[in-house]
Amino acid sequence: MLAAVHPKLPMRNKAATKAFYLDQLGFKELGDFGNYLIVARDNVEIHFFEFKTLDPKENYGQVYIRTHSIDQLYQSFLDNNTPIHPNGPLQIKPWGQKEFSILDPDSNLLTFGQGVNSLPA
Structure with missing residues (x-):
């Protein structure tokens, strides 16, 4: 019955969010609806809603994104000077995932992972 999930994350500044996801992470814009933005890359779609008073230090928005090419993805972000989260460099986790994390301009945590197997x- 369920077909897909598309997380909704807060954004303070649509221009900054759009620039980060399109220019830094390689997403494409699917729709800009004033205070609502939709971006996608491959099979991943993320929606953003305007939250101008968001305090990034109090934002707990998080998304876990699976990939089939973790090493290539990580290197592509490094090549594009995308900051990797200080506590989230590429590493194998005890739960069997090789993963890394980044923060977007609003401190939404994006973790990318691939199963070790x-x-x-």
């Missing part, structure tokens, strides 16, 4: 030998 699906890594190339």
Whole structure:
């Protein structure tokens, strides 16, 4: 019955959010509806709603995004000077995922992961 999930995250400044996701992370814009923005990359779609008074230090928005090419994705972000979260460099976690994390301009945490069993030998 369920087909997909598209997280909704807060944004303070649409121009900054759009620039980060499109220019830094390689997403494409699917729709700009004033105080609502939709971006996508491959099979991942993220929606943003305007929250001008958001305090980034109190934002707990988080998304876990699975990938089939964790090493390539990580390197592409490094090549594009995308800041990696200081506590989230690429590493294998005890729960069997190789992952890394970044923060967007509003401190939404994006964690990218790939199962250790699906890594190339």
